Amino acid sequence: MEQKLLQMAEEAKKVLEEAKSLEEINEVRIRYLGKKGELTRILRGMGALPPDRRPRVGQVANEVREVIEATIAARTAAVKERIKQARLLAEKIDLTLPGTNFSLGHFHPLTLVQRQIEDIFLGLGFEIAEGPEVELDYYNFEALNIPKDHPARDMQDTFFIGEEVVLRTHTSPVQVRTMERMAGRIPVKVIAPGKVYRRDDDATHSPMFHQVEGLAIDTRITFGDLKGVLQTFAAEMFGTSTRTRFRPSFFPFTEPSAEMDISCVMCGGRGCRVCSYSGWLEILGCGSVHPQVLEMSGYNSEEVTGFAFGMGIERITMLKYGIDDLRLFFDNDLRFLEQF
Amino acid sequence: MRVSLKWLREFVEIDLPPEELAEQMTLAGLAVEAIHYPGKDIQKIYTGRIVKIEPHPNADKLVICRVFLGAGEPVQIVTGAPNVEEGRVIVLAVEGARLTGGLPIKKAKFRGVESRGMLCSWQELGFDPKYIPADQAHGIMVLPPDTPVGTDAKPLLGLDDVILELEITPNRGDCLSMLGVAREVAAILNRPLRYDPPQVAELARGIEGRTRVDILHPELCSRYVARLFTNVRVGPSPLWMQERLRAAGVRPISNIVDITNYVMMELGQPLHAFDYDRLREGRIIVRTAKAGETLVSLDGVTRELTDEMLVIADAAAPVAIAGVMGGLETEVTEKTVNVLLESAHFNPTSIRRTSKALGLRSEASVRFEKGIDREGCLPAAARAAQLLRQIQAGDVVAGAVDNYPGRRAPEKIVLRPARVNHVLGTALTGEEISRTLSRLHFEVNEAGEELLVNVPGYRNDVHQEIDLIEEVARLYGYNRIPGTLPCGVSTLGVRTRERALADQVKEILVGCGLTEVVTFSFVNPAVFDRFNLPAQSSLREAVKLQNPLSEEHSVLRTWLLPGLVEVLRRNFHRRVTNGAVFELGRVFSPRSRALPEERLMLAAAGTGKIAGGWNARGLTVDYYFLKGVFETLAARIGLHFSFAPVNNHPSFHPGRTARIFSGEEELGILGELHPDVLENLELTGRVVACEMDFAKITALARERRQHTPLPRFPAxxxxxxxxxxxxxxxxxxxxxxxxxxxxxxxxxxxxxxxxxxxxxxxxxxxxxxxxxxxxxxxxxxxxxxxxxxxxxxxxxxxxxxxxxxxxxx
Incomplete structure (x- = not known):
């Protein structure tokens, strides 16, 4: 009987080795170990054995069962692994097909740059102020030291709404409104981004465009501070290798007045078509706040000084993104906007 | 302002290259916009006299000229120019010469006859057509008969010159002259200025009794200087004067007119020459025009004058619009024998208004507008007299009538060195400041800690301490002032709630697939019709521009939607037929006796499909799409929007439109555009659109979020x-x-x-x-x-x- 059992174990092992699927393995298990299986059948015949042989045969039978079970387990694992490998192989996909299209929208490039400008000045402790786009002549001109009939009014062609009402030609009136609101308090540190309007429409002028104005007033603000703040801005905006230079200029509401140039972003200052081979790009106007402007808005110009600046967002955006046509900004061609 | 470097060098020594000079000028506030080298390509051109003209044996339209170059054998030239004459002085490009654009001149044969060069036309030497005399437009350049022959023609014609094109800021009218620019350059280079007051050889006879000047409005004319020239011989001015005028951008006309322009360009004082014999009673009255008076100006146009315009009149009628343009009747012509020269100072505002009202801007009016030096009137008249004598174009009657009711004492300003350093952030000494200002011919006297500064008359832009501080700064050099960061109480830079929310809303909308656009604030009022708005619609109450660029842009928008739909339409015509856009911008509505109301609105519009791909169907941009976008937005900013059907909005589809509410507050409208509107706009397909009041959204939006505990039992x-x-x-x-x-x-x-x-x-x-x-x-x-x-x-x-x-x- 022992012989029979051992022979069976060998037989089962052989059959299992040939089993290729889990079903086949299961069949083997049923054939040998099931209720009506061969092992059971043999064990049932144990009653016919003399009692002294029974323990020995029982032991062998258990060993045989264990061997078969272990073989089944090993074989099952192997088959499972093979099936898994086959499945993984079959599940291979074309990894080059495009990913799911989430189709996000796009920010207008002017928004992106305006926000970047805002962030730089917020970091320098400036607040954001706003003012109306339809503005009184007083705020747009008079309070900025540009009386009626002043030749400087020719610098900006104005859209009129009424005799004393204009579309603001610059964001500078927000300077005046801010000073009025602050009513003599210091320090004042604001920037004012927004739309401005000039009666001009050609390849390099748009009747509507955007500016960011800046104003700082305190007891010890100097022209050197103006330079330092704007140099910081230029480095943040255009990179730390950007050089700046300041040229004297004229604005009725600042004195001394200046224009700031940066080293050309295209050629690094060697000279190219974009900078007209000068190596420099003009990017903003600025200056110390004119004492008259301080006085008109309720500040004592002997006690406080200030600086102001204004820059065109379109110009900076064009330089940053290499846009060569101003009109693209307001044409809103989706093929243009989708690039940002 | 065009500045000839040759002319400038008469006033100040310049030994640095033009590019370097330009850079220094620019950094001192005299912006050089461009540098021109008019004769850059031209070489080997000489003056010559045509000594003989013979017919060409083989061509009717060509002739053979022999041109004498001052020495040696005359050169044989074949030409087809119609204006060759024996004895004429011309410009010859000899073999090996180059003309404008680098065109090389070689020995050539024309129909068998050798030609060893070319007679030059104005065009070939690069002159602007406006400078070409009518009789030489279709031929060669002809020089005055007394021009020495055989000399290099380049310097004679200013082709060896360098022209700096300056952009003069509106406050620096004094730099609209060679002398003014020279003063600046001398100061920048720290060199002496070479300028001597003019000396005139006058007739024994004086001006007394021969003319008189009455100024009826001294507030409009502070000074009027008149001089008389007699035995005037009107003709062309000499080559050197013409060359200078051309360099400055002025067309030579005749010697007398050229003198007035020359002095204006040199000293900045506009002059006017009247034909003295055509002035009734030979006198000048400076007055305002009377209602109904007219004047035919030099350009032949009849000008209607008003009583706000200052005129120069004779005993009977206006003969010139003061400071703007002369009259045709008293113009200097070839018949003129006696000339009355005007050198005056007019009120800038008055000139500006008149010039604007007449739509007439002249070199003179521009200078008067910006303010000229009233002390310069007399020297300028003397300079004109000097030039008249120099070119022997007439005699100068002794003396001048000088009516000067507006005489002013020179401006004196106290300058505190401490203040200079306080404003600039520098550490300059009084001595340094004083030296800097002296370079600009300010007279500086020390008075204790302070400096007492006398301002030269021509610097009418300098009135107060800060003006002097700027002068110090720009001559010291802006780029030498160190950059610093402001010290003092530190401030917190934070966005306002509305701006922060605006940024957040833009992020959400972009995240939902919408693209931001920026459209013009002005629209065409026809959009109201296109959007089917009834006559009484409040959206039709728009702020109107008084001077729009066109009807297209003539009123301020009262809502954003039409602009967005226009964007879709424009893209549609470019075959971009899918898309959803939004804009956050202001709309305007008029208010009586106040600035218009400006409201920040949020609008969106879309058509077609977005997203989608090989593995997804994509989203139809319809009512539900846009509703979903705004529901998403609402949820993100702590709001809940509800949608109530509306079937009577004329712009929208009656069955596919809803008003948007947050609680009881109506925020806006969302729906498909009405098919009639789409037809008006020539749009096909469906367009969905939405517009909401952003100020209301800001007021309602909540940032507060509250946590609810997670469920402990299964749902x-x-x-x-x-x-x-x-x-x-x-x-x-x-x-x-x-x-x-x-x-x-x-x-x-x-x-x-x-x-x-x-x-x-x-x-x-x-x-x-x-x-x-x-x-x-x-x-x-x-x-x-x-x-x-x-x-x-x-x-x-x-x-x-x-x-x-x-x-x-």
């Missing part, structure tokens, strides 16, 4: 498909379910809508996912079943509903 989920009449809104069904479900019904969400074969006509099936939950226990099947029963009963009763299916999910 029971049931799906319920309900068949209801088609016109019962889904929201009404949902509300019935919610009410009937009671507090254990945790959430209801619609997941399917079906109309078709499985459902009877006029009905549709709405499928909801219900979730039941109790905070303190696991719900029993019976509890849920009783709720479902309650719900189905209520639905049947209140919405005529049948239950199509119920299943556990």
């Amino acid at each position: 029971v989920e049931r799906d319920l498909a309900v068949v209801v009449p088609r016109d019962v809104p889904a929201q009404a069904v949902e509300e019935i379910i919610k009410r009937a479900g009671g507090p254990l019904l945790h959430s209801v969400s619609l997941f399917d809508v079906y109309e078709g074969e499985q459902v009877k006509k006029g009905f549709r099936s709405l499928a909801f996912a219900l979730k039941f939950l109790a905070a303190d226990r696991t719900l029993t099947v019976e509890e849920v079943a009783s709720r479902i029963e309650n719900i189905t009963a209520e639905l049947a009763q209140k919405a005529g509903a049948e239950i199509r299916a119920e299943k556990m999910s």
Whole structure:
């Protein structure tokens, strides 16, 4: 009987080795170990054995069962692994097909740059102020030291709404409104981004465009501070290798007045078509706040000084993104906007 | 302002290259916009005299000229120019010469006759057509007969010059002259200025009794100097004077006119020459025009004058518009024998107004507008007299009439060195400041800690201390002032709530697939019609521009939508037919006796499909798309929007439009555009659009978020498909379910809508996912079943509903 059992174990092992699927393995298990299986059948015949042989045969039978079970387990694992490998192989996909299209929208490039400008000045402790786009002549001109009939009014062609009402030609009136609101308090540190309007429409002028104005007033603000703040801005905006230079200029509401140039972003200052081979790009106007402007808005110009600046967002955006046509900004061609 | 470097060098020594000079000028506030080298390409051109002209043996239209170059044998030239004459002095480009654009001149044969060079025309030497005399337009350049021959023609014609093109800021009218620029350059280079007051050889006879000047409005004319020239011989001015005028951008006309222009360009003082014999009673009256008076100006146009315009009149009538343009009647002509020269100072504002009113700007009016030096009137008249003598074009009557009611003492300003350093952030000494200002010819005297500064008369832009500080700064050099960061109380830079929310909203919309656009604030009033707005619509009440660029841009927008739809339309015409856009911008509505109201609005519009790809169907940009976008937006900013149908908005589809509410507050409208509007706009397909009041959204938006504890017991989920009449809104069904479900019904969400074969006509099936939950226990099947029963009963009763299916999910 022992012989029979051992022979069976060998037989089962052989059959299992040939089993290729889990079903086949299961069949083997049923054939040998099931209720009506061969092992059971043999064990049932144990009653016919003399009692002294029974323990020995029982032991062998258990060993045989264990061997078969272990073989089944090993074989099952192997088959499972093979099936898994086959499945993984079959599940291979074309990894080059495009990913799911989430189709996000796009920010207008002017928004992106305006926000970047805002962030730089917020970091320098400036607040954001706003003012109306339809503005009184007083705020747009008079309070900025540009009386009626002043030749400087020719610098900006104005859209009129009424005799004393204009579309603001610059964001500078927000300077005046801010000073009025602050009513003599210091320090004042604001920037004012927004739309401005000039009666001009050609390849390099748009009747509507955007500016960011800046104003700082305190007891010890100097022209050197103006330079330092704007140099910081230029480095943040255009990179730390950007050089700046300041040229004297004229604005009725600042004195001394200046224009700031940066080293050309295209050629690094060697000279190219974009900078007209000068190596420099003009990017903003600025200056110390004119004492008259301080006085008109309720500040004592002997006690406080200030600086102001204004820059065109379109110009900076064009330089940053290499846009060569101003009109693209307001044409809103989706093929243009989708690039940002 | 065009500045000839040759001319400039008469006033100041310049030994650095033009580019370097330009850079230094620019950095001191005299911006050089461009540098021109007019004769850059030209070489080997000489003056020569045509000594003989012979016919060409083989060509009717060509002649053979022999040109004498001052020495040696005359050179043989074949030419077809019609204006060759024996004895004429011309410009010859000899063999090896180059003309403008680098054109090389070689020995050549024309129909068998050798030509060893070329007679030059104005064009070939690069002159602007406006400078070419009419008789030489179709031939060669002819020089005055006394021009020495055989000399290099380049210097003679200014072709060896360098022209700096300056952009003069409006405050620096004094730099609209060679002398003014020279003063600046001398100061920048720290060199002496070479300028001597003019000396005139006058006749013995004096001006007394021969003319008189009356100024009726001294506030409009502070000074009027008159001089008389007699025995005037009008003709062309000499070559050197013409060359200078051309360099400055002025067309030579005749010697007398050229002198006035020359002095204006040199000293900045506009002059006018009258034909003295045509002035009635030979006198000048400076007065305002009388109503109805007219004047034919030099350009032949009859000008209607008003009593706000200052004129120069003789005893009878206006003869010139003061400071703007002379009159034709008293113009200097070839017949003129006696000239009255005007050198005056007029009120800048008055000139500016007159010039604007007449639409007439001249070199003179520009200078008067910016303010000239009233002390310069007399020397300028003397300079003109000197030039007249120098070119022997007439005699100068002794003396001048000088009517000077507006004489002013020179401006004196106290300058505090400490203040200079306070404003600039420098550490300059009084001595340094004083030296810097002296370079600009300010007279500086020390008075204790302070400096007392006398301002030269021509610097009418300098009135107060700050003006002097700027002068110090720009001559010291802006780029030598160190950059610093402001010290003092530190300030917090934060965005306002509205701006922060605006940024957040833009992020959300972009995240939902919408693209931001920026459109013009001005629109065409015709959009109101195109959007079918009724006559009484408040959206038609727009702020109008008084001087729009065109009708297209003539009123300020009262809503954003038309601009957005226009963007879709423009893209549509470029075959970009899918897209959704939004804009956050202001709209304007008029208010009486106040600035217009400006409201920040948020609008969106879209058409076609977005997203989608090989593995996804994409999203149709329709009512539900845009509604979903704004529901997403609402949820993100702590709001809940509800949508109430509206069927009577003329711009929108009556069955596909809703007003948007947050609680009781109406925020805006969302819907498909009316087919009539699409037809007006020539758009096909469907367009969905939305516009909301952003200020209201800002006021309502909440940042506060509150945590609810997670459920500790499992939820029971049931799906319920309900068949209801088609016109019962889904929201009404949902509300019935919610009410009937009671507090254990945790959430209801619609997941399917079906109309078709499985459902009877006029009905549709709405499928909801219900979730039941109790905070303190696991719900029993019976509890849920009783709720479902309650719900189905209520639905049947209140919405005529049948239950199509119920299943556990």
